[in-house]
Amino acid sequence: MSILVVGSVAFDALKTPFGQVDRAIGGSATYFSVAASFFTPVELVAVVGDDFTAKDAAVFEGRPINTDGLQRVSGAKTFFWSGEYGYDLNVAKTRDTQLNVFAEFKPRLTPKQQQADVLFLANIDPELQMEVLKQTKRPRIVALDTMNYWITSKRDALERIFREVDLIVINEAEVRQFMNESNLVKAARAILALGPKTLVIKRGEYGVLMITGDSAFAVPAYPLENVFDPTGAGDTFAGGFLGFLASRREVTDKEFRRAIIFGSVLASFTVEKFSLDRLREISISDIQERYQAFRTLTHFEDFEI
Amino acid sequence: MSILVVGSVAFDALKTPFGQVDRAIGGSATYFSVAASFFTPVELVAVVGDDFTAKDAAVFEGRPINTDGLQRVSGAKTFFWSGEYGYDLNVAKTRDTQLNVFAEFKPRLTPKQQQADVLFLANIDPELQMEVLKQTKRPRIVALDTMNYWITSKRDALERIFREVDLIVINEAEVRQFMNESNLVKAARAILALGPKTLVIKRGEYGVLMITGDSAFAVPAYPLENVFDPTGAGDTFAGGFLGFLASRREVTDKEFRRAIIFGSVLASFTVEKFSLDRLREISISDIQERYQAFRTLTHFEDFEI
Numbered sequence: 001m002s003i004l005v006v007g008s009v010a011f012d013a014l015k016t017p018f019g020q021v022d023r024a025i026g027g028s029a030t031y032f033s034v035a036a037s038f039f040t041p042v043e044l045v046a047v048v049g050d051d052f053t054a055k056d057a058a059v060f061e062g063r064p065i066n067t068d069g070l071q072r073v074s075g076a077k078t079f080f081w082s083g084e085y086g087y088d089l090n091v092a093k094t095r096d097t098q099l100n101v102f103a104e105f106k107p108r109l110t111p112k113q114q115q116a117d118v119l120f121l122a123n124i125d126p127e128l129q130m131e132v133l134k135q136t137k138r139p140r141i142v143a144l145d146t147m148n149y150w151i152t153s154k155r156d157a158l159e160r161i162f163r164e165v166d167l168i169v170i171n172e173a174e175v176r177q178f179m180n181e182s183n184l185v186k187a188a189r190a191i192l193a194l195g196p197k198t199l200v201i202k203r204g205e206y207g208v209l210m211i212t213g214d215s216a217f218a219v220p221a222y223p224l225e226n227v228f229d230p231t232g233a234g235d236t237f238a239g240g241f242l243g244f245l246a247s248r249r250e251v252t253d254k255e256f257r258r259a260i261i262f263g264s265v266l267a268s269f270t271v272e273k274f275s276l277d278r279l280r281e282i283s284i285s286d287i288q289e290r291y292q293a294f295r296t297l298t299h300f301e302d303f304e305i
Numbered sequence: 306m307s308i309l310v311v312g313s314v315a316f317d318a319l320k321t322p323f324g325q326v327d328r329a330i331g332g333s334a335t336y337f338s339v340a341a342s343f344f345t346p347v348e349l350v351a352v353v354g355d356d357f358t359a360k361d362a363a364v365f366e367g368r369p370i371n372t373d374g375l376q377r378v379s380g381a382k383t384f385f386w387s388g389e390y391g392y393d394l395n396v397a398k399t400r401d402t403q404l405n406v407f408a409e410f411k412p413r414l415t416p417k418q419q420q421a422d423v424l425f426l427a428n429i430d431p432e433l434q435m436e437v438l439k440q441t442k443r444p445r446i447v448a449l450d451t452m453n454y455w456i457t458s459k460r461d462a463l464e465r466i467f468r469e470v471d472l473i474v475i476n477e478a479e480v481r482q483f484m485n486e487s488n489l490v491k492a493a494r495a496i497l498a499l500g501p502k503t504l505v506i507k508r509g510e511y512g513v514l515m516i517t518g519d520s521a522f523a524v525p526a527y528p529l530e531n532v533f534d535p536t537g538a539g540d541t542f543a544g545g546f547l548g549f550l551a552s553r554r555e556v557t558d559k560e561f562r563r564a565i566i567f568g569s570v571l572a573s574f575t576v577e578k579f580s581l582d583r584l585r586e587i588s589i590s591d592i593q594e595r596y597q598a599f600r601t602l603t604h605f606e607d608f609e610i
Contacts, residue, residue, distance in 0.1 A: 087487035184528065185529060206511040217605070219603065220523035223489065223514060223516075226488070298522070300566055302600065305343075
């Protein structure tokens, strides 16, 4: 079933201890779409400037990604982010952000997009997230991501949208920040009390913790010898996770757990090269193989003392 | 089969956001012994002053812990550590350390202790660890723990003992520090290249990563709503881990993985109350129940795309 993502398509300038690029394709909706498209058709809603060329748009080609919702604004530039990582790749230092076309982004969903089965509201202004949600015919699953910036600057709007969604994909530090509670499980339960049924907590190199009203599921990240560029790992995770879920008829705890693993698998590829370079070259069999590697990484047998 | 631990028995003054104690029983060998004793007989080698009363020694009673190797030094005081934790319970701030009897600690193993099947060299001076190891008849498994202090002050001695042991239990930050390498997997492989067959990396609230020459196993920590006092969690983990291993006839990858879980189970209890308070009240069935909870926390099913 189809998945609709509303977020950014961007150019990134990236510097890591292992190299740098001045103009790489990035953006939350880009990573999300490519990751999700391994499992399900994707409707992409985003905006670019006329500096976004046909060669750039090739990132979406040959995949079940409908880019009719990718607006082009003439005479304007695409959203630009410049970030730098030290040897501790967990923390990005933003050097520059130029909203450009993104500053005036007012998504209008087509009738087909309004019927989407799964909706992902990537990390954008929570008021915009609400406007998008209101245009839909209540998808089966509504999920969102956010960031510390919105927790600080638009907490009330963020809480309003939290109350409307089924699922929140969010960084660990943001869970604590939003509830002003150091204990992660307590903070997670407090967010669930607002309405969402599921909280998926991203912990960077430590993996993912999913909390629902009556269960918890945790998986470590895949231990990699070569982590090159962590940009987009979170959005890739969300794409793999929700893309897999959208492809399943029933959304049971069993499928949620598999979806968390597929999200983690996709994210583990993204960080191996700059931008979407690695994500663009992998095949379904690479994904299947790393899913098995996650099984080997985490499996242990029962025991009676 | 029996396990021998050489380390500290101490008094701790602890302050956390949730309370404080001025004189609680602590010490690496104490936490280790009690945890290991759920699975196997323990030979304890440590030293205390005459301020360590019969009531204090009750922590070892009713368990298969032989305290013949617990030296008592008259007219001297027991090792004392005072630490404080903020809301980020991952980092202890040391307020005071008084080595007392520990400054002159020169363990002499009895013939029975020399025959131990498994040896754990808790976090003490690496030169002392080597002296203890030399007194043994080469146990089936030799394991050690260490800390940043020894990496900085006695790196050469530490590397010498690293080359002699089978297994190192160590904090994540110390792996990176020892090899001056930010990538954890690369740093771990470099330590394995020195000789140890297995590296067990403690990641605090993120769990444990075990690396061997040809495999990796990772488990998250148990997500707890009430983490009260993290003191001793690492030593408790080591005790549960090695205690279980010592109890198994064959030390296969399957048993190593179970051992990592039992270590994690025991550590998850330790942090629920001050000092060893929680560890002292649990039963085998509590341990068994949380082992199952770890299964539920981490289990996911196979899938063919």
